[in-house]
Structure formats: structure tokens, C-alpha cells
Amino acid sequence: MKTAIYVRVSTSRQAQAQTIEQQLHRLRTHMQEQGEDIVSDTIFRDDGYSGATLNRPGLDRLRDAVRAGAVGRVLVTDPDRLARNYVQLMVLLEELEHHGCQVEFLDRPMGRDPQDQLLLQIRGAVAEYERTLIAERMRRGRQMKLRAGCLLPWTRAPYGYRLDPDRPRDPVGVTVDPAEAAVIREVFARFIEDHSSLFSLAKYLRALGISSPTGRPHWSPTTLRGILTNPSYTGQVFAGRWRSRPPRSRRSATHPIGRPSDSSIPTPAEQWMPVANIPALISEEQFKQARDKLDQNQAFARRHNTRHEYLLRALVSCGVCQSGCVCRTVHPGYNYYVCRGKGDVITSRRETSCSARYAPAQQLDDLVWKDLCALLTAPEQIAQALSRAHGGGWLPQELQARREQLRKGQCGLEQQMERLTDAYLLGVIPLPEYQRRRQVADERMQGLRTQAEQLDAQAGRHMKLAGWAASAADFCQRMQSGLADADFARRRQLVELLIDRIVVTGCEVEIRYVIPLSPDGERGRFCHLRKDYFDDVAVPV
Incomplete structure (x- = not known):
């Protein structure tokens, strides 16, 4: 059973004060007393992250490792390092234990005894109370200093x-x-x-x-x-x-x-x-x-000029420079979607103008609406897309971003190792120093490889999309009525709900659809339902 340790501090000041190193020292000492050794890839840490939120990179990697079966035991100094919110603490413990992972706290080991569980719940509630109390005291203290005129409200001075x-x-x-x-x-x-x-x-x-x-x-x-x-x-x-x-x-x-x-x-x-x-x-x-x-x-x-109607307003992007497109009417009847990168240097933030052509608004509107109607009347296309996703053709955007970050980290580390070898060959650093630095770099590289393997396992679980095709077909059937006679308001409503972005690259048009797979997903636009963007409320999609 592989053992991992988790450490956390709330502020960057605490991270600089080495309080997180104190936690690591206590946990390492405890494992050495039990005859176990700890390696770098089993240390999950969050420097400067509040315990009031679960959006922490170290905690995310730990949860992914537990789901993948790579970790069977987690060692933490005390419950408030894991979470300072009672409900979130209970959710984390239940999730980890559900995947067969045992959670141990260094201050007081907790068993399955009802009294131990009650004490754990009490400690979680006390930690949440302490956090609320500390935050309120700090807020009141800042307010008193502001009223007294001895504290500035900003940490960075205005220009001048x-x-x-x-x-x-x-x-x-x-x-x-x-x-x-x-x-x-x-x-x-x-x-x-x-x-x-x-x-x-x-x-x-x-x-x-x-x-x-x-x-x-x-x-x-x-x-x-x-x-x-x-x-x-x-x-x-x-x-x-x-x-x-x-x-x-x-x-x-x-x-x-x-x-x-x-x-x-x-x-x-x-x-x-x-x-x-x-x-x-x-x-x-x-x-x-x-x-x-x-x-x-x-x-x-x-x-504030709303004289003209654009069906795809704020939904079109340029495929050349990835900038958004604005709506422009040159003459009556000549409406276009124009890339922002074609504006002046102040507007576009680009030294050179984008080479993309103007996109005729009426032709693009008609093309997108025709394609949307075809999609709603032929839900088998959605079933095929879900089938491709089940085979690995699609991954959540957050997971893709994390994979890309790991890839960049591995490339950067390989370049560091090459520069280190060149420095040794040129006689800049002696052999013992080279061996020490190379060992540290090898450990970091192994940690990145382990994270990549965990992400691959997580990607496999994301591919379980069975049953969604039926929900999508039901939604399409309900939306088919009234498509032919829909007015501009109805068309705009459907476009905002079902289209995330339209990317125009020359003569090619890429339409990124979003199909609600539950009744809750039909109540808001896709950008309002992103769990990986909004931290406050997780809305089901």
C-alpha cells in the first residue's frame, strides 16, 4: 500500500516562513519511525492556498492519484490542513475512503469507532469556526486601521x-x-x-x-x-x-x-x-x-447602437489570430463580422494587422442556422460524436490544459538537464555538484511522469459517456418544433444556448456546439455551467 503525504499553508508568507517544511519534517519523521521511506512523487503540497476551497492543484493531484489506485494511504498533520470547511472535509474523507484510501491524522489517529468519528466531525466544525473567526477579526482590524488613517487600502501605489x-x-x-x-x-x-x-x-x-x-x-x-x-x-x-x-x-x-x-x-x-x-x-x-x-x-x-440585428453577436472568433470578432455595418445591407486584430494597435494589441477577411454576416448567419437545424433534426450526429468521445476523441478542457502544462514542464526540465550536463563538461561545476543536481532533476522528472500517468488514468474515466446519447436525442426532439417559423428572438435564444463559439478561418467555418444532457443544462448558457471556471457553485451539466 503506497503512502502519500499532504501538506498545506494558507498564505505565501507562511510558505516563505517554512511552516510547510515543518509539516513535512513531522510527517517524514513519523514515517521513518514506522520504517517507511517517502519519495518526492508521493508528496502533495499546496503553498499559499486557503483551506476554505477545494480548488487546489496539490489536492487535485492527490485525488486523481487515489482514484487511479496509486495511493492507498494518506498522511496529514491535522484535519484543517485537508479542509477548513466541515462539509468539504466530510466530502473529501468519504471520497478517499470510497476509493479504498485510508486517511490518517498525525495529531490524533482516527479509527472507525463512533466516538472517533464524532470527534473528527467536531474538529472539522471547530476548524471552520476558527477560520471564520480569524477572517472576521482581520476584516474588523483592517477596517479600524483604515478609519484611523494609518493603513492604505492598496498595496500597489497608483501610477504617479x-x-x-x-x-x-x-x-x-x-x-x-x-x-x-x-x-x-x-x-x-x-x-x-x-x-x-x-x-x-x-x-x-x-x-x-x-x-x-x-x-x-x-x-x-x-x-x-x-x-x-x-x-x-x-x-x-x-x-x-x-x-x-x-x-x-x-x-x-x-x-x-x-x-x-x-x-x-x-x-x-x-x-x-x-x-x-x-x-x-x-x-x-x-x-x-x-x-x-x-x-x-x-x-x-x-x-450601445442596436439598430442592426446580428444572430451571432459575440460568438464569432477569428481562426487566424484567435481574437474575437465585432459586428460592423459598412452600408445598409452590407453587414460583416470583423476580427478585432484588424483594428489599430491600441484596439488589437498587435503590432501587425490580422490577415483575416471580413466575414459576411448574413451568409454566416444563414449557414450556422441551417447547420443548427440540421443537427437538431438529425440527433444521430450527436450520438456519433459521443461515440468518438467514448473512444478518446474528446477530453475536458481543464484536463487538456493540465496535460499540456505537464508536457511543457517535462520539456523545460529536459532543457535544464542538458544545460547542466554542458556546464559539467565545460568544467563549470565539479562532479559531486553535478551528480547532486542531476539526482534532483531526475526525481522531479519522475514526479512529472507519475502525474502524466495519473492524468491518463483520469482521462479513461472521463470517457464513460454511455447513456448521454438518449438524453441528447430527447432534447433534440423537443427543440424541433417551430424551427422553420422561428423569429429572430427565438433563433438568438437557441444560438446562445447551443453554440459555444464559431471560429472562421478563411472559407472554413468551425461551429462548436454544446448540447444539454440534462434539464438543468437547458437553463443557462454553456459558459455559465463550467465547473472548472466557477469556484463558488458547481452547476450540473
């Missing part, structure tokens, strides 16, 4: 200011960067007096060779809007200007999902909390004039 490196959260240590402050004053002056737009400001700053706050040569309109709406430049720092909410859509349907992140939305100005005063770069009157002009420009923005 510098923080004291020894006291980065102290308002007294905020100073003005003369060069960046001159850029801020110029931005406000040109926007107010010269009636410039955000795009023209971005082009102007790029022409001057001024780098953006992130060091890039391109200034985005979003960055400039953030500067023009930041009241800190008037000398008053506010807290609570934004609040977070769960994401409502995917970043891009043609790119890997990535880690979920919340969206920020502004709060009303009357709810802002004044914190401290810092050196002012502009006057209150300039800031008000800039806000008024932004509001006026937003009211007349082209994106």
Missing part, C-alpha cells in the same frame, strides 16, 4: 506615486514620482481641454514612447479610464470603492480556462470610506470635468 519600501501601507510614506506625475497631469489636461478620447490618448502616449504602468509600450483605454476615475489624484484616498462578485462569463472561448477570478464592480460614492490625504496631482475641478466627459462619452458609445 511611490510607497515607502519599509512601510508600504503607511500613508505618511507616499511620495510623488515627478516623471509619472507629469504624465498624469498631461493625461487629464489633454482629455479635458483638447477633447481627446481614451483611444487617442493611448495613441498619443505610445507615440511619445511612454510605457504603461505595467511597463508595456501599449496603453489600454481601460488603464486610462482607471486613472481618470481615481480620486486619489486629488489628494484624498478612499477605501471601499470596489466590491467583488463571482465571474459571470468566460474570458475567452478559444483559450484555456485558467484559474477563476472574481470581477470588481464600483460602489456608490456615498459608501466610500475616506482614509488619508496624500500629495495631490490635479484639482477637484479637473477630476469632476474628466468624470463628466467620461459619462457623456459612454452615453454616445458605439456599443
Whole structure:
């Protein structure tokens, strides 16, 4: 029975303080006392991940290894390292035990005795209570410091200011960067007096060779809007200007999902909390004039033009540069889907214009709608696709991304080993040092190979799609009625539900369909049902 150990710390500061190494030392010592040795590929760790969520890469790899039968025993220091949420802890324990894995806690070994199970449940509830209590105390402490004016609400200074490196959260240590402050004053002056737009400001700053706050040569309109709406430049720092909410859509349907992140939305100005005063770069009157002009420009923005109907609005992507396509009407009756990469350098973020052609909107709309109707009236195509998936032709996007990351990691490690060998042959490093580093690299490579094998086993389980074809056929039968006489609203509703993305590459059109396989999947768009994108609620598909 192969034994694995799991360790976790909540913050990067704890990871730097070596508290995770203390957990590893205790677990290694315990295994050595039992006469067992631990290898690197059986250590699963999460540095800087909260125990309140199950979205942790180390924990995911551990669960995959248990499902694949590669691990039969898991050793953890205490239950709150595994999860700080009582329900999640019980779910994890039940899942691991269901696959024949035994979970042991170092602080107090737990058996199958009812008293031990009761004590484990109590410890899980206490851990959840402690986490909630600590989070509330920290929130209240930050709030009191903000009200007292001794704590800044941001850890990164706005463009034009510098923080004291020894006291980065102290308002007294905020100073003005003369060069960046001159850029801020110029931005406000040109926007107010010269009636410039955000795009023209971005082009102007790029022409001057001024780098953006992130060091890039391109200034985005979003960055400039953030500067023009930041009241800190008037000398008053506010807290609570934004609040977070769960994401409502995917970043891009043609790119890997990535880690979920919340969206920020502004709060009303009357709810802002004044914190401290810092050196002012502009006057209150300039800031008000800039806000008024932004509001006026937003009211007349082209994106509010809904005179024309586009069936595939926000669903078309360019197959050449993977950018999204916008809708454009050149003349009445001449409607197109145009790649964003064909715009100027500020809009496209590309040095060269995309070579893709304009896609005629009416022809593309008719083509996609005809194909969608054919799919709904011939559900055997869906059954064939499910059959191919059962044979390995399809894998979840998250699993594909993890496989690709492992492949890149193996390639990078092989390059490191080649450079290490070259350094030894050239006499840069002695033989003992080369052998030590090569052993470490070999262990890491073996760990990556083990992870790849576990992912292959997980991919095999994802291929169990039997029974879905019947559900898809039932859905298609219910959707067939009214297709011929459907108006634009009905067509748009079906397109949003059943199409994830349309990729146009020259004369080729790729339609990525999404067929609901349960009644719950018919209630929302595909991007709202992605379990690997949204961390808060797992909606069945």
C-alpha cells in the first residue's frame, strides 16, 4: 500500500516562513519511525492556498492519484490542513475512503469507532469556526486601521506615486514620482481641454514612447479610464470603492480556462470610506470635468447602437489570430463580422494587422442556422460524436490544459538537464555538484511522469459517456418544433444556448456546439455551467 503525504499553508508568507517544511519534517519523521521511506512523487503540497476551497492543484493531484489506485494511504498533520470547511472535509474523507484510501491524522489517529468519528466531525466544525473567526477579526482590524488613517487600502501605489519600501501601507510614506506625475497631469489636461478620447490618448502616449504602468509600450483605454476615475489624484484616498462578485462569463472561448477570478464592480460614492490625504496631482475641478466627459462619452458609445440585428453577436472568433470578432455595418445591407486584430494597435494589441477577411454576416448567419437545424433534426450526429468521445476523441478542457502544462514542464526540465550536463563538461561545476543536481532533476522528472500517468488514468474515466446519447436525442426532439417559423428572438435564444463559439478561418467555418444532457443544462448558457471556471457553485451539466 503506497503512502502519500499532504501538506498545506494558507498564505505565501507562511510558505516563505517554512511552516510547510515543518509539516513535512513531522510527517517524514513519523514515517521513518514506522520504517517507511517517502519519495518526492508521493508528496502533495499546496503553498499559499486557503483551506476554505477545494480548488487546489496539490489536492487535485492527490485525488486523481487515489482514484487511479496509486495511493492507498494518506498522511496529514491535522484535519484543517485537508479542509477548513466541515462539509468539504466530510466530502473529501468519504471520497478517499470510497476509493479504498485510508486517511490518517498525525495529531490524533482516527479509527472507525463512533466516538472517533464524532470527534473528527467536531474538529472539522471547530476548524471552520476558527477560520471564520480569524477572517472576521482581520476584516474588523483592517477596517479600524483604515478609519484611523494609518493603513492604505492598496498595496500597489497608483501610477504617479511611490510607497515607502519599509512601510508600504503607511500613508505618511507616499511620495510623488515627478516623471509619472507629469504624465498624469498631461493625461487629464489633454482629455479635458483638447477633447481627446481614451483611444487617442493611448495613441498619443505610445507615440511619445511612454510605457504603461505595467511597463508595456501599449496603453489600454481601460488603464486610462482607471486613472481618470481615481480620486486619489486629488489628494484624498478612499477605501471601499470596489466590491467583488463571482465571474459571470468566460474570458475567452478559444483559450484555456485558467484559474477563476472574481470581477470588481464600483460602489456608490456615498459608501466610500475616506482614509488619508496624500500629495495631490490635479484639482477637484479637473477630476469632476474628466468624470463628466467620461459619462457623456459612454452615453454616445458605439456599443450601445442596436439598430442592426446580428444572430451571432459575440460568438464569432477569428481562426487566424484567435481574437474575437465585432459586428460592423459598412452600408445598409452590407453587414460583416470583423476580427478585432484588424483594428489599430491600441484596439488589437498587435503590432501587425490580422490577415483575416471580413466575414459576411448574413451568409454566416444563414449557414450556422441551417447547420443548427440540421443537427437538431438529425440527433444521430450527436450520438456519433459521443461515440468518438467514448473512444478518446474528446477530453475536458481543464484536463487538456493540465496535460499540456505537464508536457511543457517535462520539456523545460529536459532543457535544464542538458544545460547542466554542458556546464559539467565545460568544467563549470565539479562532479559531486553535478551528480547532486542531476539526482534532483531526475526525481522531479519522475514526479512529472507519475502525474502524466495519473492524468491518463483520469482521462479513461472521463470517457464513460454511455447513456448521454438518449438524453441528447430527447432534447433534440423537443427543440424541433417551430424551427422553420422561428423569429429572430427565438433563433438568438437557441444560438446562445447551443453554440459555444464559431471560429472562421478563411472559407472554413468551425461551429462548436454544446448540447444539454440534462434539464438543468437547458437553463443557462454553456459558459455559465463550467465547473472548472466557477469556484463558488458547481452547476450540473
